Amino acid sequence: MRARGTLLSFMVIVLLFVYGCENSGNQVGAQEEEVYTLTITTNVSTTHPFSKETIVPYMERVTELTDGQVQFKYYPSEQLGKSQDFIHLVRDGVIDIAHFNAYSYPSEFPITSSLMAMPGLVTTGEELTPMFNETIRMDPVLEVDFLSNGVRPVLGMVTIPYDLYTTGKEIRVPEDLKGLKIMNHGGVFKTAIEHLGATPVTITVSDMYEAFDKGVVDVINHYPSTLNAWSMGDLIESGTSGAKIGAAPYGLMISEKTWQGLPENARTALYQAGDELAASSSKIFDDDSKSVEKKWIEQGQVNKLTDEELKKWEKVHDEIREKWLAKQKDPKYKEAYDLVMKKIQEIK
Known part of the structure; x- marks a missing residue:
């Protein structure tokens, strides 16, 4: 009788062990398959x-x-x-x-x-x-x-890179921007705009069509693909190709x-x-962007800058970067900048 009881207890333990293993396996599977x-x-x-x-x-x-x-x-x-x-x-x-x-x-x-x-x-x-x-x-x-x-x-x-677009005024060299109101994205863009003798006006991309149309800003700085997606080509009458005023x-x-x-x-x-x-x-x-820009150039909406004009923009780029970097006091910014410049040189 005692032997039968011992055997029964052993079988129960075995069954519980097997059930526990199966249940544990199901839980893991359920976790892996969780959506x-x-x-x-x-x-x-x-x-x-x-x-x-x-x-x-x-x-x-x-x-x-x-x-x-x-x-x-x-x-x-x-x-x-x-x-x-x-x-x-x-x-x-x-x-x-x-x-x-x-x-x-x-x-x-x-x-x-x-x-x-x-x-x-x-x-x-x-x-x-x-x-x-x-x-x-x-x-x-x-x-x-x-x-x-x-x-x-x-x-x-x-x-x-971003270029510059207006509803009429021709922009070819940095001096052409003096006194104008330019779309501002903040940070280094604000420094760049002020360096160029213009006034930064902060607007969002979703507001730029109305702001450009109503003269809240004289100049939009963006890239063709997004401008085309927001139907800005309907308003642009003059623009640059090669100013590279940020990205x-x-x-x-x-x-x-x-x-x-x-x-x-x-x-x-x-x-x-x-x-x-x-x-x-x-x-x-x-x-x-290249396709849209090509169409705008063919339609006379955008001007391809000459080598001489491009050199003037490159000089201004160097001045703006130097001014911006001088403002950065955190050594981690300089660390990141050096890392990026090293990687850019490796690419080139």
């Missing part, structure tokens, strides 16, 4: 090139790389808040991922907001985007600009809280998709 749905927002519409060529393919690629484990809910056109508030909404976990224009956050992004925006540095977006995408994921930029604000960059890009560093940032809550394969996918889409879409935007 993560991330919110993502931008300040552009679904028809804008950045939405069509970067955001949508990025979401699709991450979902593909994770076999459907990471899904997205997309909120374009500032549906979840104004673009200037994106960094705070992401930091606080209201939004998981948001589009950032670095120069919109000069206080939060003291390095990224101006580093690639300095005039004369950027040649093409396609050439410098991989370097920028790599640099913002490294210290000192990663820690100073992103992690300290509770966000992390997963995709970084640089636009083709825009931009991309996608994720909440660090969200990032830490994702499994390793999802993090890897977010970075990999960022690398792939930064490279492919920067080329698309460069090509689109």
